[in-house]
Amino acid sequence: MILQDTIAVAPETATNILGALPLGTALRAVVMVLVGMPLVFLASRGTRAWMTGRVHAQAGLVTGKLMLYGGLLIVVVSTLRELGFSLAPLLGAAGVLGIALGFASQTSISNVISGLFLIAERPFVVDDLIEVGGVTGRVVSIDTLSVQLRTFDNRMVRIPNETLVKSQMINITRFPIRRVDVRIGVAYKEDAARIRALLLDIAERNPTCLMEPEPVVVFEGFGESSLNFLFGVWATQANFLKLKNGIQEDIKARFDAEGVEIPFPHRTLYVGSTTDAFPVRVVGAEGEATPPAPDSAP
Amino acid sequence: MTHQRTWGEVDLAPDDPVDLTLGSLRLRMKRRGSEIWLLTERDDRARDTDGEWQRWAVPEDVIVRMRPALPERLLVVSHELPFHLPGHGEADVYVRIPLFVQVVVSGARMGELVVLDEPSFVLSDTWWGTVAEGELAYWLETKARAEISPDLFVPHIAMCPIHLENGSDHPLPVDRFAVRALHLSLFEHDGRVWTDDVRVRYMASTEGSEIRFGGEAPEEEPSGRRLADPRVAIRRGLQARTFDRLRSLSVLGG
Numbered sequence: 001m002i003l004q005d006t007i008a009v010a011p012e013t014a015t016n017i018l019g020a021l022p023l024g025t026a027l028r029a030v031v032m033v034l035v036g037m038p039l040v041f042l043a044s045r046g047t048r049a050w051m052t053g054r055v056h057a058q059a060g061l062v063t064g065k066l067m068l069y070g071g072l073l074i075v076v077v078s079t080l081r082e083l084g085f086s087l088a089p090l091l092g093a094a095g096v097l098g099i100a101l102g103f104a105s106q107t108s109i110s111n112v113i114s115g116l117f118l119i120a121e122r123p124f125v126v127d128d129l130i131e132v133g134g135v136t137g138r139v140v141s142i143d144t145l146s147v148q149l150r151t152f153d154n155r156m157v158r159i160p161n162e163t164l165v166k167s168q169m170i171n172i173t174r175f176p177i178r179r180v181d182v183r184i185g186v187a188y189k190e191d192a193a194r195i196r197a198l199l200l201d202i203a204e205r206n207p208t209c210l211m212e213p214e215p216v217v218v219f220e221g222f223g224e225s226s227l228n229f230l231f232g233v234w235a236t237q238a239n240f241l242k243l244k245n246g247i248q249e250d251i252k253a254r255f256d257a258e259g260v261e262i263p264f265p266h267r268t269l270y271v272g273s274t275t276d277a278f279p280v281r282v283v284g285a286e287g288e289a290t291p292p293a294p295d296s297a298p
Numbered sequence: 299m300t301h302q303r304t305w306g307e308v309d310l311a312p313d314d315p316v317d318l319t320l321g322s323l324r325l326r327m328k329r330r331g332s333e334i335w336l337l338t339e340r341d342d343r344a345r346d347t348d349g350e351w352q353r354w355a356v357p358e359d360v361i362v363r364m365r366p367a368l369p370e371r372l373l374v375v376s377h378e379l380p381f382h383l384p385g386h387g388e389a390d391v392y393v394r395i396p397l398f399v400q401v402v403v404s405g406a407r408m409g410e411l412v413v414l415d416e417p418s419f420v421l422s423d424t425w426w427g428t429v430a431e432g433e434l435a436y437w438l439e440t441k442a443r444a445e446i447s448p449d450l451f452v453p454h455i456a457m458c459p460i461h462l463e464n465g466s467d468h469p470l471p472v473d474r475f476a477v478r479a480l481h482l483s484l485f486e487h488d489g490r491v492w493t494d495d496v497r498v499r500y501m502a503s504t505e506g507s508e509i510r511f512g513g514e515a516p517e518e519e520p521s522g523r524r525l526a527d528p529r530v531a532i533r534r535g536l537q538a539r540t541f542d543r544l545r546s547l548s549v550l551g552g
Contacts, residue, residue, distance in 0.1 A: 176434075177432075206422075210423050210424050212426075235423075236423065
């Protein structure tokens with residue numbers, strides 16, 4: 001019953017307030033909103049474009065948003081003042097409300113502050129490829145509270161700014177070139193120097209493999225079944241995947257052509273002495289009766 | 299099949315395909331109705347040998363020309379016999395640059411259109427700079443040399459004369475250096491293809507080098523006729539890193 005009364009009275013009160021305003025004041029307030037809002041949006045877009053062109057996309061995003069929120073606040077406050085609202089009680093109420101909201105929105109504030117650190121430190125920019133907590137994706141936007149990533153399978157991932165500040169982040173595209181590491185094992189019978197020469201020749205023949213920095217071949221050691229090598233070749237960011245696929249195909253094809261064995265795990269068994277031959281008895285040979293299997297005996 | 303000179307207008311008659319081999323590039327062109335068909339194949343290490351025809355629908359009265367072009371990137375070349383250039387010393391070197399093959403179609407109603415721009419040899423990529431910054435370049439397998447001989451000239455490789463000058467007080471090791479070929483023009487005389495001459499003045503390791511391009515047929519072949527303009531024309535020279543290169547990285551590139 002009380003609620004119904006309130007609902008009935010509210011429009012009446014609002015009508016009274018507006019009705020009590022001089023026509024000029026009301027018109028000025030309407031003009032302020034109609035002119036101020038588009039101006040703020042235009043200024044925000046202009047600032048973003050200018051900063052993106054002069055500084056970088058991230059600075060454009062942030063300054064554009066600051067301009068938008070700041071401008072909207074000015075328009076709202078000015079309009080309220082024009083309508084005769086006193087801002088002092090509002091500010092007082094805002095202070096009390098601010099404390100309450102502060103407690104309630106600690107996470108959000110933490111994200112905002114973390115966002116400022118990210119902007120200042122610039123560990124990545126829009127369009128960089130980054131890896132955070134097992135998620136790899138391209139940075140689509142850096143917002144007030146979070147960073148948006150687009151993954152390779154075209155999903156959007158939202159990562160809170162606070163998480164980015166707290167956790168380890170890898171910027172994959174920060175530098176213009178990357179090294180592709182291929183670990184290869186060859187049989188113990190192979191000549192290590194020949195393998196090194198073959199690998200370097202494979203790199204030289206692949207056009208997407210950068211000649212400088214020079215490819216490297218590191219003899220990593222003696223594995224259980226193979227001589228282990230690390231083969232490192234460099235590519236531009238754009239050619240990284242192409243080279244990663246291509247160089248391994250080249251290695252396989254070339255090793256096959258040159259008769260280089262890529263071994264599977266071997267296990268040598270010794271019985272008794274390490275020097276004596278492993279005893280082998282041939283059964284079922286021609287002219288001999290094959291002994292019956294134990295479980296087939298009558 | 300028609301035999302013809304390498305660069306210039308191509309007589310592309312209907313049902314008479316033209317076959318050309320330039321370096322590792324095999325090019326076949328033919329006219330079919332109002333279309334021009336192009337097929338490129340490779341017989342070397344390149345992987346991009348798709349062997350599919352490219353078709354271009356053009357007016358029937360167009361002229362088809364073969365035009366050479368220099369690579370669109372920086373070239374990194376090493377000297378066959380690395381040497382040191384003393385302070386304020388000078389030296390001449392020659393670099394052989396594999397050309398790109400352009401097929402250009404032009405006509406009164408369509409202007410000029412490049413329908414093919416392929417290297418005669420697939421050049422390897424390399425990096426000019428450090429692991430943190432630099433630019434993508436082509437690696438030239440042909441070495442720079444101090445002297446040239448007639449047998450070094452083939453239609454799809456241009457000879458680039460470079461005059462090196464050490465403007466510093468210290469000896470300059472001439473091992474590997476960069477050639478900015480995209481600012482060079484091409485000239486031909488008697489089947490020999492030349493670029494304009496390049497003058498490189500090394501200042502100091504931090505200042506880079508002053509590079510100037512002649513813009514005309516080189517002194518070695520003054521009567522050469524112009525075959526092609528630079529990909530990127532610049533009026534005067536420029537200042538850029540020419541001798542500094544990626545210095546010895548540790549084994550793992552750190």
